[in-house]
Amino acid sequence: MSPTLKEVARLAGVSRSTVSRVINNHPHVRPQTRERVWQAIRKSGYQPHAVARSLVTNRTEIIGMVIPEAVTTLFTDPFFPILLRGATNACNAHRYQLMLSLFAPSADQQERYQNLLGNGYLDGVIVASASLDDSLISNLLHDRVLFVSVGRHPNRQVHFVDVDNLGGARMAVEHLIHLGHRRIATITGRPDMAAGQDRLEGYRQAMQAHGIPVEERLVVEGDFTENSGMVGMQRLLSASPSAVFVASDMMAIGALKALRQAGWQVPQDIALVSFDDIPIASAIEPALTTVRQPIERMGSIAVEVLLSLVESSPEEEAPVHRIVLPTELVVRASCGSP
Amino acid sequence: MSPTLKEVARLAGVSRSTVSRVINNHPHVRPQTRERVWQAIRKSGYQPHAVARSLVTNRTEIIGMVIPEAVTTLFTDPFFPILLRGATNACNAHRYQLMLSLFAPSADQQERYQNLLGNGYLDGVIVASASLDDSLISNLLHDRVLFVSVGRHPNRQVHFVDVDNLGGARMAVEHLIHLGHRRIATITGRPDMAAGQDRLEGYRQAMQAHGIPVEERLVVEGDFTENSGMVGMQRLLSASPSAVFVASDMMAIGALKALRQAGWQVPQDIALVSFDDIPIASAIEPALTTVRQPIERMGSIAVEVLLSLVESSPEEEAPVHRIVLPTELVVRASCGSP
DNA sequence: ATTGGTGTTGGGAGCGCTCCCAAAAAGGTG
DNA sequence: CACCTTTTTGGGAGCGCTCCCAACACCAAT
Numbered sequence: 001m002s003p004t005l006k007e008v009a010r011l012a013g014v015s016r017s018t019v020s021r022v023i024n025n026h027p028h029v030r031p032q033t034r035e036r037v038w039q040a041i042r043k044s045g046y047q048p049h050a051v052a053r054s055l056v057t058n059r060t061e062i063i064g065m066v067i068p069e070a071v072t073t074l075f076t077d078p079f080f081p082i083l084l085r086g087a088t089n090a091c092n093a094h095r096y097q098l099m100l101s102l103f104a105p106s107a108d109q110q111e112r113y114q115n116l117l118g119n120g121y122l123d124g125v126i127v128a129s130a131s132l133d134d135s136l137i138s139n140l141l142h143d144r145v146l147f148v149s150v151g152r153h154p155n156r157q158v159h160f161v162d163v164d165n166l167g168g169a170r171m172a173v174e175h176l177i178h179l180g181h182r183r184i185a186t187i188t189g190r191p192d193m194a195a196g197q198d199r200l201e202g203y204r205q206a207m208q209a210h211g212i213p214v215e216e217r218l219v220v221e222g223d224f225t226e227n228s229g230m231v232g233m234q235r236l237l238s239a240s241p242s243a244v245f246v247a248s249d250m251m252a253i254g255a256l257k258a259l260r261q262a263g264w265q266v267p268q269d270i271a272l273v274s275f276d277d278i279p280i281a282s283a284i285e286p287a288l289t290t291v292r293q294p295i296e297r298m299g300s301i302a303v304e305v306l307l308s309l310v311e312s313s314p315e316e317e318a319p320v321h322r323i324v325l326p327t328e329l330v331v332r333a334s335c336g337s338p
Numbered sequence: 339m340s341p342t343l344k345e346v347a348r349l350a351g352v353s354r355s356t357v358s359r360v361i362n363n364h365p366h367v368r369p370q371t372r373e374r375v376w377q378a379i380r381k382s383g384y385q386p387h388a389v390a391r392s393l394v395t396n397r398t399e400i401i402g403m404v405i406p407e408a409v410t411t412l413f414t415d416p417f418f419p420i421l422l423r424g425a426t427n428a429c430n431a432h433r434y435q436l437m438l439s440l441f442a443p444s445a446d447q448q449e450r451y452q453n454l455l456g457n458g459y460l461d462g463v464i465v466a467s468a469s470l471d472d473s474l475i476s477n478l479l480h481d482r483v484l485f486v487s488v489g490r491h492p493n494r495q496v497h498f499v500d501v502d503n504l505g506g507a508r509m510a511v512e513h514l515i516h517l518g519h520r521r522i523a524t525i526t527g528r529p530d531m532a533a534g535q536d537r538l539e540g541y542r543q544a545m546q547a548h549g550i551p552v553e554e555r556l557v558v559e560g561d562f563t564e565n566s567g568m569v570g571m572q573r574l575l576s577a578s579p580s581a582v583f584v585a586s587d588m589m590a591i592g593a594l595k596a597l598r599q600a601g602w603q604v605p606q607d608i609a610l611v612s613f614d615d616i617p618i619a620s621a622i623e624p625a626l627t628t629v630r631q632p633i634e635r636m637g638s639i640a641v642e643v644l645l646s647l648v649e650s651s652p653e654e655e656a657p658v659h660r661i662v663l664p665t666e667l668v669v670r671a672s673c674g675s676p
Numbered sequence: 677a678t679t680g681g682t683g684t685t686g687g688g689a690g691c692g693c694t695c696c697c698a699a700a701a702a703g704g705t706g
Numbered sequence: 707c708a709c710c711t712t713t714t715t716g717g718g719a720g721c722g723c724t725c726c727c728a729a730c731a732c733c734a735a736t
Contacts, residue, residue, distance in 0.1 A: 002456075004722055015686045020724060028684055050457035051392045052722035056691050060389065062437070062459070081419045088440045095453065098438045099400070102426045115433065118340075119388035121400070226621055253621050260623060283564055283591050284622055285598060342692060353716045358694060366714055390692035394721050 003044040012040035023048055062097045063306055064116065064125040068134055077224070077250045078278045079295055083128060083150065086299025094307055096123075103136065117145055124306045126150060126299075131192040148306045150298060152194045152322070159309065159321040161302045165195050165275075168291035168327030169202025169245065170209075172273045175289070175329055176243045177210050179337060181271060185218040185241035187232035187251055196224070199247040199275060215239070222251050229254025237262055243271035243335075249281045252288055252334075267336030277330055289335035292328045301325070341382040350378035361386055400435045401644060402454065402463040406472055415562070415588045416616045417633055421466060421488065424637025432645055434461075441474065455483055462644045464488060464637075469530045486644045488636055490532045490660070497647065497659040499640045503533050503613075506629035506665030507540025507583065508547075510611045513627070513667055514581045515548050517675060519609060523556040523579035525570035525589055534562070537585040537613060553577070560589050567592025575600055581609035581673070587619045590626055590672075605674030615668055625670035632663050639663070 009016045014037060021029050022037040029037075040046075054060045065087060067080065084100075091098045101116055103109060113136070116122070124146035130136055132153065140147045141157060149160040176184050186203045189196030200219070207214050217239050222228035229251025236244065237258070246252040252274035259266055266272050266286050274281070277292035305321045312318055331337050347354045352375060359367050360375040367375075378384075392398045403425055405418065422438075429436045439454055441447060451474070454460070462484035468474055470491065478485050479495060487498040514522050524541045527534030538557070545552050555577050560566035567589025574582065575596070584590040590612035597604055604610050604624050612619070615630035643659045650656055669675050 002458075005724095006722080016723085017686060017725085018684085021685090024724085028682095030684065033684080047452065047456035047458075049722050050459050051389055051398065052691095053724075054389045054691095055393055055693090055722080056724045058691080065438075078416070078419075081416075084438070085440070088438060092440070092450070097454070097459070100403075100422070100426060100436045100438045102423070102430070112430070114385065116435070118385035120340075120385075121388050121435070226617070253618070257621060257623075279564070280591070280618055283595060285595075343694095344692080354693085355695085355716060356714085359715090362694085368714065371714080387692050390721095391694075392721095393692080393723090394694045396721085 002049075003046045004049070005046075008037070008040045008044055008046045011044060012037045059310075060121055060123055061095065062099055062122055063091065063303070063310070064099045064101055064122045065128060066101045066103055066116075066125055066136065067128045068103050068130050068136060077248070077276075078280075079276065080128065082295040083299040086296035086301075087126060087303050088299075089296075090300035090303035090307075094303075096303075096307065113139060117143065123310045124148075126302050126306060129193065129195075131190070132194060132197075133192060146306065146309045148302045148309070148321070150302050152198075152324070157320060159305055161298050161305065161321075161323045161325070162194065163293040163295075163298060163325045164327050165198035165293075166202040166205070168275060168293065168329070169199040169247070170206040171202075171327070171329050172275065172289075172291050173203050173206035173245050174210070175331070175335065175337075176245065176271060176273055177206065177212070179243075179271065179335065181243035182212055183215075183218065183239075183241045183243070184212070185220070185236050185239065185244040187220055187222045187229055187236070187244065187246045187255060189247040189251075190223045191221060193224075196247065203245055222247060224248045224251060226250045226254040226257075230258045233258035234262075237264075241270065243273070246272060246274040249274050249276040249278045249288060249290055252290070253280070253284065256284070266334055271336045272334040274334075282332065286334045287332035289332045289337065290330055292330050294325050294327075298325060340387075341384045342387070343384075346375070346378045346382055346384045349382060350375045397648075398459055398461055399433065400437055400460055401429065401641070401648070402437045402439055402460045403466060404439045404441055404454075404463055404474065405466045406441050406468050406474060415586070415614075416618075417614065418466065420633040421637040424634035424639075425464060425641050426637075427634075428638035428641035428645075432641075434641075434645065451477060455481065461648045462486075464640050464644060467531065467533075469528070470532060470535075471530060484644065484647045486640045486647070486659070488640050490536075490662075495658060497643055499636050499643065499659075499661045499663070500532065501631040501633075501636060501663045502665050503536035503631075504540040504543070506613060506631065506667070507537040507585070508544040509540075509665070509667050510613065510627075510629050511541050511544035511583050512548070513669070513673065513675075514583065514609060514611055515544065515550070517581075517609065517673065519581035520550055521553075521556065521577075521579045521581070522550070523558070523574050523577065523582040525558055525560045525567055525574070525582065525584045525593060527585040527589075528561045529559060531562075534585065541583055560585060562586045562589060564588045564592040564595075568596045571596035572600075575602075579608065581611070584610060584612040587612050587614040587616045587626060587628055590628070591618070591622065594622070604672055609674045610672040612672075620670065624672045627670045627673035627675065628668055630666045630668050632665075636663060 005016050005019050009019045019037050022034050088098055126148055128150045137153060149158050152160050152162040188200045204214055218241055220232040220235050222232045233255035246255050264270055273289045275291045277290045281288040281290050343354045343357050347357045357375050360372050426436055464486055466488045475491060487496055490498050490500040526538045542552055556579055558570040558573050560570045571593035584593050602608055611627045613629045615628045619626040619628050
């Protein structure tokens with residue numbers, strides 16, 4: 001089939017070792033020998049056999065992206081694809097490959113985990129949007145797999161990259177307060193995910209900072225899906241809030257649907273602010289005021305961090321990376337800002 | 339680190355060969371020996387080292403998903419994530435892994451191609467939404483890489499899975515005709531992609547079948563993006579069509595924006611039918627009448643076909659698979675159907 | 677000329693596995 | 707019980723590469 005090191009060596013009239021040194025850019029090869037070897041490589045169309053190399057270097061230059069399948073909902077939401085794009089870009093820049101893995105928390109999870117992580121194909125893993133109580137994280141820690149989480153994790157050994165969900169949510173709610181609202185409701189994200197918790201906490205902090213007591217009937221639980229936004233809004237209607245902070249754009253779209261059905265006008269009858277700034281947020285009517293988060297950057301930074309771990313010597317205890325990226329409020333029509 | 343075959347063999351008091359036979363379920367192992375080996379495997383937590391195995395079997399059980407980065411636009415459109423989900427599911431079922439690769443048609447494309455395909459890490463490749471004139475396909479053919487295209491390709495050696503874009507488009511336009519429309523415009527998809535071409539051809543066929551001549555000013559070119567839908571609609575306004583067939587939902591969202599700005603009501607002033615049925619299509623106002631395509635199935639079938647190629651013996655010339663899946667018209671509010 | 681560096685090259689071992697072939701054990705038959 | 711067949715087991719070779727160590731060439735300095 002394709003030529004091997006040995007054949008290139010014969011072609012160039014040198015030994016396998018020398019060809020290997022040329023390929024891997026090692027010093028101690030005479031320039032003219034190096035040139036001769038390169039010629040042989042080009043002529044034969046030689047490509048190093050990555051699998052063979054990995055067997056000895058114990059590195060595959062492949063990292064995994066693991067998505068707990070519970071968040072399959074995220075597939076209808078562009079969060080995940082954009083994250084993936086960021087991760088891929090960073091991988092390309094470092095000549096690493098990205099292996100994708102959806103993980104159902106099902107009967108065969110254990111088997112799939114073994115299969116993926118145990119077989120030695122991955123140098124490290126990015127874990128996206130895990131639920132905080134997912135056993136995946138503890139498994140990875142136990143097995144000493146190098147990984148970086150997208151979304152914070154309370155365990156102090158976990159490297160993570162996250163956006164400032166708390167600050168972003170606070171900013172959003174404060175914007176509503178500055179517009180004069182006091183009966184501000186919220187539809188939360190999944191309470192088992194850090195983003196869900198933090199956005200709720202941001203809401204509470206903003207309310208408290210301005211001395212507005214939080215009525216518990218103004219807080220309804222969602223799960224980031226459009227449908228939960230619709231249902232949540234319907235439940236909220238009877239409490240007649242004058243504004244609502246919805247913890248994701250997809251839920252805001254659901255909420256808009258509920259409001260339309262109830263005959264409420266946005267922003268005239270109720271102001272709405274949400275979170276994510278996915279592309280559709282600016283395309284719909286009314287355009288959403290929302291908190292923008294740098295999803296793509298989060299993906300590429302997660303990869304950068306992971307690769308720095310992979311490429312550092314295994315024994316040196318690197319400090320734990322806990323990176324939080326800033327968010328930004330994008331004001332559009334849905335909040336009724338003048 | 340982790341135990342090897344040899345250690346398991348020692349533990350079970352047999353040879354490496356026997357353990358290997360047990361692992362790979364080969365016959366000719368006495369039941370009681372087999373049991374003893376299994377015990378040793380469980381006790382030691384042995385996991386076969388996939389890289390080492392690949393070196394000798396020449397199979398990695400990894401397939402690639404290649405997306406020409408020109409269609410990065412597809413990232414804001416759920417087409418791609420849903421396809422990916424279908425592909426992943428099929429991979430899981432067959433215990434294959436999926437490697438993701440975005441391919442910029444840039445300066446380093448050639449290098450990345452070599453790097454990805456030449457290094458022997460992939461058993462085969464799924465090519466998603468390639469432009470028809472992309473050199474990727476011809477490279478793959480030339481290098482005898484096993485691959486399946488998502489989206490038809492004219493070359494008769496190319497295995498592909500596609501949806502019936504032509505039939506779906508015809509169905510959509512005929513629906514408008516049955517509603518009494520005759521001045522029907524269209525905003526096309528990218529003319530360098532099969533889906534773009536076929537949806538336009540479906541439009542033409544429907545018009546022709548009903549004896550309605552196609553006015554060329556009623557045909558404007560788009561590229562599947564929301565923005566091109568908006569621009570296209572703006573150009574169409576002066577031709578005052580009574581209905582428009584938009585070749586994708588994302589473009590339809592752009593078109594709606596243009597119509598709102600111009601003060602046209604949908605469906606009262608103009609009927610609108612589009613293509614894809616992405617989740618957002620039913621969530622916006624007015625809900626879109628659109629052609630649903632089985633994206634997820636397309637992804638899993640593509641994988642099934644590819645794996646059948648991978649697992650067939652290399653010499654037997656398999657017949658070329660050219661699979662076309664049916665589409666379905668989903669009638670909602672935007673076409674003004676009674 | 678001898679010694680000792682320094683730079684360059686070649687060969688062997690080994691990564692963890694599969695597969696082939698031969699040896700050993702087991703089973704059947706006259 | 708010897709003989710042949712069949713099943714079961716073990717050991718060696720080899721997949722394509724890297725890395726170590728030894729060998730060699732070359733040059734300057736003693």
